[in-house]
Structure formats: structure tokens, C-alpha cells
Amino acid sequence: MQIEFNLNGQAVSADVEPRTTLADCIRNDFGQTGTHLACEHGVCGACTVLVNGEAVRSCLLLAVQVQNDKVVTIEGLSGDELTPLQAAFRKHHALQCGFCTPGFITTAHALLSHEPDADEDRIRDVLSGNLCRCSGYVPIVEAVLEARSSYRDSGSK
């Protein structure tokens, strides 16, 4: 099936089997491998991307379902410099092996874009859908708490 959507600001098209997940499409058809796949059935959160600004699991979405939608992956969140959210992760050692990090960053970015004043309970609630196996949850929460100010300053809703 022919599909067209916007990937990280670029209009893209691909010919995919209907069963292709959005995650596989992003990785295999467009070579953007920052979106990580682990469980492939909606448990781990590693494959989280933004579709029309909302955090979703790209393994639980078919590529054919994002026709005409706007998809942003970890590659689309920063240019050459680290974003304040990424810098906060680095500062707080909020990653070790880094496998889960793209999912945490995209999820936290979606949260803070909509709710820049999210408190620690809300942050923990939202991040509860992402697994980290290096036991990084405490520094991850600290990093997201610190990054809130940059989302308030930028006036993003």
C-alpha cells in the first residue's frame, strides 16, 4: 500500500505491507533507527514517537494508519546541539546503556510540551509506561523535573 506522511518535517512516502508497524516503517523504509524496538507488543515504551504531537507506541500502530499525519521521532527533536531535555538527561546521568532513552525523551517531550508544570507524581505516572533496565528511573525523573523550566520559557503549549 502506498502511504504518505510527514516524518520529522519532511514529506515522505513509502510502499508498505499493511502489516508493517510504524516502527518498522520508520526504521526500515527511512533508515531512522533512533526509534528502538524491544518488546514489539506495547509493554516497554522504547518505540515511543509523536503522532500529531501525541506520544504513541509505534509498535502498536500500523504505518498505513498515519496517512497524512505528522510523525516526529527522536531524530526530529534536536539538531546539532542537545535540547535542554537531552542536556538534563546527560547532566543527571539519566541513561546508562541508552536503549530506552529515545522512548523516555519522546514521552517526556510530549508531556512537557502539553504540561510544562507537571509535578513529580504526574511525571512518574507518565513515565511508568517506559521500561529502563539499567535502573535509571530516579535520575530520569530528576532530569525531566529540571527540563520543565525550558518548556515554560519557550512558551510551548
Added chain:
Amino acid sequence: MKPPIFEYALPSTVAEAVSLLASRNGNAKVISGGQSLMPMLAFRLATPELLVDLKHLKDLGAIRIGEDGVRLGARVRWCDIEGDARLAVSHPLLAEAIKHVAHYQIRNRGTVGGSVAHADPSAEMPGIAMTCDAQMKIVGSAGTRIEAAADFFTGPLQTSLEPDEILTEVHLPAWPAARRWAFLEFARRKGDFAMAGVALYYDLDSGNRITDAHIGAIGVADRPIRLTEAEAVLNGNQMSDKLIAAASAKARQSIDPPSDIHAPGAYRAALVATLLGRGLKKSAA
């Protein structure tokens, strides 16, 4: 890549969706958010020939609130319910229960219709439908029919939906402002499927006696159930610690939950008694 091979269709009307389903003799499935179906496909527990995506059926995405209650379109997502401030008054039990559904990313995609049609015995929305005597609106080749939740859920992941039928709306009857209620569930990690959960509501008569008690339980049987024996303990009586203890004990005796890798049946039965006791206390506070 884990899902099996299937075709994909995007109908623009419910009638078109129904005829697509009817054309495959039971080998087609409806998809919307896909948050239950995609894992089923990944595990190949479901292997449909055709997926019929309801994406273009915008009418099914509305939350309608009127004098006769709350009507949730099949495509209403958990985040839509969370974001609808009217529901805190129009159906506080629903609003509270939906806070427990899955995780952030899934709440942005998962739908009322998907959860109810999937009929996981541990899921919150089927539990609320069962507790609140919801009426299901179902459209199929033979026309539209309305079915009570009690008849809709027929077993584990099983409903009365025919292969050519689509659940289009869940209607929760009107909620009196003074109604008492509680929703409690227990899961090892918030957002995961509950080991057990209890939804309850009741009204009080002029003598402060409980009337019309409804108690639903999830995660303790092959489908969401009502704890009618515990309801009978409550009805006609004033709330007291003694009554709560009696209702909790009756609830525990009246169920026989299955054992699985998550918990033994006896533990789940004890959980229901504890959750019911806490819920009744909370509702009376």
C-alpha cells in the same frame, strides 16, 4: 515484524464498514486505536484476513452527555475521557476508573469500543459497563440493536458481537448528583492490568438507607461480573463498619477467581474483599 499478513480497508461510513466485515465470513476485524488488537496480532492470537479501520468515522469519537446519561462513541479515547471536565459531575465513577487504564502512550490511542469489544476480564471499561448497566449500541448487516452489558459479555475475550457487527456506542445511564461511589484496583505497577478491581455505587433514601447498590468486579472471573450477593447485603441498610465487614465477607465467599501466574485465586478473592471494604468506606466519607 510480528503481525501476520492481512489486508487493510478504510471505510467512510458505518454501513460500508459493516459490509466489509460481512464480506469475509468472520475473517475480518475492526481496528481503531489498535491497543488491544495490535498485541493480539503480534502474538498471532488473531489472524484476520482483513482489518477494517474506523479512522474516518468521526461521529464515533463523540462524548454526548444528556439527561439520559453519558453516551461514549466507540472511538472515544481514554485521553478524551481524561480531558472532558464535564465527566467529573456527569459520571465521576467512569472518570475515576479510566485514570487506571494502561499508560500514557496507550491512553492516547486506546478506545472505549476497542476495550469493550476486546472484553478482557481485567479491563476497567468493561467493568464499568457491567457495573453501570450500560446499554451497547451495535450495528450490523441486520440493522441496529441495543444490548445490555450483562448479556454482551459472554466469556474471556468473548462477546455477543457477530462477525459482521460493530459496537458503535456505550450508553451509561444518568448519574444522580448525590450518588455515592468508589473505584479501586490493585496492580503491581500502576497502569498494568489489575489483579482485581472493584467499582461500586449506591443511592441513599430519606432514611440514609442504601438503595440500588451496584458492585462490579474485574480480574476475578472469565468476564466482568456483578457481586449481587454483596449488593443484597447493602440494600436497605445504613452504612456501618459492621455492614462493610458483612458485605466484604459475602463478596469473598461469592466469587471463585482463577489462579494464574500473577496471583492465586484465593489471593484475588481476598483482594476483592479488601478493595470492597476500602471502597465502601471511601464512598461514605
